Amino acid sequence: MTSKNKINEDLANERRKCNFNIEEVTYILDGGKEKTLQRKKIEDVALNGGASVDDIPEEYLSARERYENAIRKSCIYTNIVKNEVLEITGIENYGSPVLRRTGDAFFKDISPFMLHLGMFVPSIIGQCTAEQQATWLPRALDMKIIGAYAQTELGHGTFIRGLETTATYDPETEEFVLHSPTITSYKWWAGGLGRTANHCTVVAQLYTQGKCHGTHLFIVQIRDLETHMPLPGVKVGEIGPRMGFNTADNGFLGFNNYRIPRMNMMMKNAQVLKDGTYVKAARHGKLTYGTMVFVRVTLVGEASFNLAKAVTIAVRYSAVRRQSELRPGSIEPQILDYPTQQHKLFICIATAHAFQLTASWLWNTFTAVQAEMKKGNVDTLPELHALSSCLKALSTSDATAYIEQCRFACGGHGYMLSSNLPFLYAFVVATRTYEGDYTVLLLQTARFLVKAWEQAESGKVVTPTVAYLNRHFTTNGKMIWDNSPEGIIRVFQSVAAGKISLCVRSIRNRITSGMDHEDAWLMTTVQLVNAAEAHCRSVILHTYWNEIVRLTKHSSDNVKTVLNQLVMLYLTYWALERTGDLLRYSTISENDIDLLQRQYEELLVKIRPNAVGLVDAFDIRDEILQSTLGSYDGRVYERLMEEVQKNPLNKEPVDPSFHKYLKPLMKSKI
Ligand SMILES: CCCCCCCC(=O)SCCNC(=O)CCNC(=O)[C@H](O)C(C)(C)COP(=O)(O)OP(=O)(O)OC[C@H]1O[C@@H](n2cnc3c(N)ncnc32)[C@H](O)[C@@H]1OP(=O)(O)O
Numbered sequence: 001m002t003s004k005n006k007i008n009e010d011l012a013n014e015r016r017k018c019n020f021n022i023e024e025v026t027y028i029l030d031g032g033k034e035k036t037l038q039r040k041k042i043e044d045v046a047l048n049g050g051a052s053v054d055d056i057p058e059e060y061l062s063a064r065e066r067y068e069n070a071i072r073k074s075c076i077y078t079n080i081v082k083n084e085v086l087e088i089t090g091i092e093n094y095g096s097p098v099l100r101r102t103g104d105a106f107f108k109d110i111s112p113f114m115l116h117l118g119m120f121v122p123s124i125i126g127q128c129t130a131e132q133q134a135t136w137l138p139r140a141l142d143m144k145i146i147g148a149y150a151q152t153e154l155g156h157g158t159f160i161r162g163l164e165t166t167a168t169y170d171p172e173t174e175e176f177v178l179h180s181p182t183i184t185s186y187k188w189w190a191g192g193l194g195r196t197a198n199h200c201t202v203v204a205q206l207y208t209q210g211k212c213h214g215t216h217l218f219i220v221q222i223r224d225l226e227t228h229m230p231l232p233g234v235k236v237g238e239i240g241p242r243m244g245f246n247t248a249d250n251g252f253l254g255f256n257n258y259r260i261p262r263m264n265m266m267m268k269n270a271q272v273l274k275d276g277t278y279v280k281a282a283r284h285g286k287l288t289y290g291t292m293v294f295v296r297v298t299l300v301g302e303a304s305f306n307l308a309k310a311v312t313i314a315v316r317y318s319a320v321r322r323q324s325e326l327r328p329g330s331i332e333p334q335i336l337d338y339p340t341q342q343h344k345l346f347i348c349i350a351t352a353h354a355f356q357l358t359a360s361w362l363w364n365t366f367t368a369v370q371a372e373m374k375k376g377n378v379d380t381l382p383e384l385h386a387l388s389s390c391l392k393a394l395s396t397s398d399a400t401a402y403i404e405q406c407r408f409a410c411g412g413h414g415y416m417l418s419s420n421l422p423f424l425y426a427f428v429v430a431t432r433t434y435e436g437d438y439t440v441l442l443l444q445t446a447r448f449l450v451k452a453w454e455q456a457e458s459g460k461v462v463t464p465t466v467a468y469l470n471r472h473f474t475t476n477g478k479m480i481w482d483n484s485p486e487g488i489i490r491v492f493q494s495v496a497a498g499k500i501s502l503c504v505r506s507i508r509n510r511i512t513s514g515m516d517h518e519d520a521w522l523m524t525t526v527q528l529v530n531a532a533e534a535h536c537r538s539v540i541l542h543t544y545w546n547e548i549v550r551l552t553k554h555s556s557d558n559v560k561t562v563l564n565q566l567v568m569l570y571l572t573y574w575a576l577e578r579t580g581d582l583l584r585y586s587t588i589s590e591n592d593i594d595l596l597q598r599q600y601e602e603l604l605v606k607i608r609p610n611a612v613g614l615v616d617a618f619d620i621r622d623e624i625l626q627s628t629l630g631s632y633d634g635r636v637y638e639r640l641m642e643e644v645q646k647n648p649l650n651k652e653p654v655d656p657s658f659h660k661y662l663k664p665l666m667k668s669k670i
C-alpha cells in the first residue's frame with residue numbers, strides 16, 4: 001500500500017519492525033492470492049474516481065440533503081459496478097462481499113440500495129420459481145426496479161408467525177388482496193422502503209379458500225415507475241431519525257385492499273393454483289425463512305470486516321499517539337506500548353481473524369447444505385439453522401463490544417465522527433438486533449442442542465458440530481485440564497456439554513415437579529442462552545484453530561509464528577474470561593490459571609512489534625476506512641485540523657446568532 005503523503009515517523013518505524021510478510025497474511029484472510037488480486041483489481045476500478053467525493057462531510061447535512069446525497073452516490077457507485085466492475089467479476093458477483101466492501105468508500109452511513117442487493121434480490125433467487133426469476137431477476141439486477149424486504153411490522157419482528165398483514169386469494173380475478181388490518185400490522189423498518197424502493201418483498205399471512213396457511217412471500221409494486229408516486233391502496237413513508245442507518249430510508253408500509261397478480265406470490269416452496277388450491281412445500285416447513293438464513297451467514301463476515309476496520313484505525317492511532325511518561329522526564333511512550341492498550345486491541349485483531357475464517361467455513365457449510373437441498377435432502381438444514389443463528393448472534397455481539405473498545409482506545413478523538421468509529425459502532429450494533437435478535441437466535445440454537453443432547457443420551461451418533469456430546473457420555477467426571485490448543489478447545493466443549501446437561505436436568509426436574517413443557521422451557525431460558533453461547537464459543541475456537549493449522553501449512557515461518565501467536569492469544573483470552581466455567585467443568589487449578597495469565601501477558605509482548613503489520617494485512621484502503629485517525633500515513637493531527645476547515649460553523653468568524661440572541665442577552669439588565 002502506498003501513500004502520497006509522508007508517513008508519520010512512528011508508523012514508519014512500526015513497519016520497519018514488522019518481521020513477517022504482510023501480503024501472505026492478506027492472502028490467507030482473503031481466501032487465497034487469486035482472491036486478493038481480484039479484490040484489488042475491483043477496488044482499483046471502483047475507487048478510481050476518488051470514491052466518496054463529498055465536499056461537505058455527510059454528517060453536516062440536513063436529513064433531506066443527506067438522503068439525496070446518499071442516492072446520488074448510490075447511483076454513481078451502481079453505474080461503476082454495472083459498467084466497469086461486473087465486466088471483471090461477472091454478473092453472478094453482484095452483491096458479493098467485495099462489492100459491499102468497496103461500497104463503504106462511498107458512504108459513511110448506509111446506501112439506500114443496501115437492502116435491494118442484500119435481501120430483495122436474494123429473496124427472488126431463493127424463493128421464486130425459475131419462471132418467476134426470469135421475470136424479476138434481470139430487471140432487479142439491472143436496477144430497472146428497486147426493492148426492499150418488508151417483513152417486520154410495528155407489532156412484530158421476532159415472532160414471524162404473529163405477523164398480521166394478510167394476502168387473501170381471490171380466484172375470480174386471480175389476484176391476492178393485501179391488507180393491513182390494524183395499526184400494528186403496518187410494515188416497519190424495511191431499509192430502502194421509505195423513499196427509494198418501487199417494489200418490495202412483502203411477508204404476509206396467506207389466506208385461500210377460507211383457510212390461513214401461515215406467512216408467505218410476495219413481490220409487490222408500491223410506487224409508479226414513472227412518477228414514483230405511491231400506488232392507490234399503498235401508504236408508505238420514512239420512519240424517522242435513528243441511532244445509525246440514517247441514510248437507509250427505513251420505511252413503513254400499509255395496504256388498503258391492494259391487489260397483486262397471483263404470480264406475484266414467490267412460489268418456489270409453496271403454490272396457490274388458479275382455483276385457489278394451496279399446494280404445500282413437501283420438504284421442510286421453514287423454507288420461506290431461507291433469505292434470513294442466507295443473510296445471517298453473510299453477517300459473520302460483515303462483523304469481521306467492520307471489526308477489522310475499527311482495529312486498523314485504533315492500532316495505527318495508538319502507534320502515532322504519545323501520552324504520559326513512564327519515568328519522570330522520559331520521552332512520552334506511544335500508547336500502543338501500554339500492556340492495557342495491547343489488551344484492548346490485540347484481542348480485536350485475533351477476533352477479526354477468528355470471525356473471518358469462521359465466516360468462510362460457514363459459507364462453505366451453507367453452500368453444501370444448499371446443494372443437498374437442491375437434491376431434495378433437507379436433513380442438514382436444522383444444523384445449519386442452529387449454526388448460523390448462534391454464529392450470527394455471537395459475531396455481531398462481540399464485534400459491537402470490540403468496536404466500542406477500539407473507540408475507547410482512541411480516547412477523546414475516537415468520539416469524533418470523523419474517526420469513523422461512531423459510525424461503525426452504530427452500524428454494527430444494529431446487526432445484533434436485525435435479522436434475528438441476539439437472545440432469540442441463541443434460543444433457536446438451544447432447541448437444537450437439547451435435541452442433540454437427547455440423541456447422544458440415547459446412544460445415537462450426533463452431527464460433527466455437537467460430536468462432543470457423544471464424548472460427554474463416554475467420559476466420567478471433569479475434563480482433565482491441558483494447556484495445549486486442542487486441550488483448551490476440549491475443555492470449552494466440556495463446558496458446553498456440562499451447561500446443556502444442566503439445562504436438560506432443569507427442564508426435566510421442573511416437569512417432574514408439575515410444570516408443563518412450555519413453562520419448564522421458559523423458566524430455563526437464561527441457562528439455555530448461556531449454554532448456546534458456550535456451544536458457539538467452542539465452535540469458533542475449534543474452527544479458528546483448525547483453519548489456522550490448515551491454512552498455514554505452507555506459510556513462511558514468520559507468518560506461521562505470528563498467526564499462531566494470535567490464535568493462542570484468542571484461546572488464552574477466552575480461557576481467562578471463563579475461569580469460573582473452567583473451574584466448574586475441568587480440573588484446572590489456581591496454578592494453571594496463573595500460568596495462563598503469564599502466557600497471555602507474554603503473548604502481548606510477542607505480538608506488539610507486529611501489531612501495525614497485522615492491521616496493514618487487513619489491507620483496507622484509506623477511502624474505505626474514511627477515518628482521520630486510521631489512515632495509512634498516520635497524519636492524524638493534520639487530518640483532524642483539515643476536517644475542521646470543512647465545518648460550516650467555521651465559515652464565518654461571527655455566527656449570526658450572536659447578534660440575534662447573545663448580544664441582546666448580554667445587554668439586558670437584571
Ligand atoms: C444486507 C442485509 C441487511 C439486513 C438488514 C436487516 C433485515 C431484517 O432484519 S429482515 C427481518 C429479519 N427478521 C428476523 O430475523 C426475525 C427473527 N425471527 C425468526 O427467525 C423466527 O420467527 C424464529 C426462528 C425466532 C421463530 O420462528 P417460528 O416459526 O416461531 O419457529 P419456532 O416455533 O421457534 O421453531 C419451529 C421449528 O422451526 C425451525 N426453524 C426456525 N427457523 C428456521 C430457519 N430459518 N431454518 C430452518 N429451520 C428453522 C426451528 O429450529 C424449529 O425446529 P424444531 O421444531 O425441530 O425445534
Ligand SMILES: Cc1cc2nc3c(=O)[nH]c(=O)nc-3n(C[C@H](O)[C@H](O)[C@H](O)COP(=O)(O)OP(=O)(O)OC[C@H]3O[C@@H](n4cnc5c(N)ncnc54)[C@H](O)[C@@H]3O)c2cc1C
Pocket residue numbers: 115149150151152155156157158159188189190191245250430433434435436437438439440443
Ligand atoms: C437498523 C435496522 C434495520 C432493519 N431492517 C429491516 C428490514 O429491512 N426489513 C425487515 O423486515 N426488518 C428490518 N428490521 C427489523 C428487525 O429485523 C427486527 O427489529 C428484529 O428482528 C427484532 O425484532 P423486534 O424489533 O420485534 O424485537 P422484539 O422481538 O420485540 O425484541 C425486544 C426484546 O424482547 C426479547 N424477546 C422477544 N422475543 C423473545 C423470546 N421469544 N424469548 C426471549 N426474549 C424475547 C428480545 O430478546 C429483545 O430483548 C431492521 C431493524 C433495524 C434495527
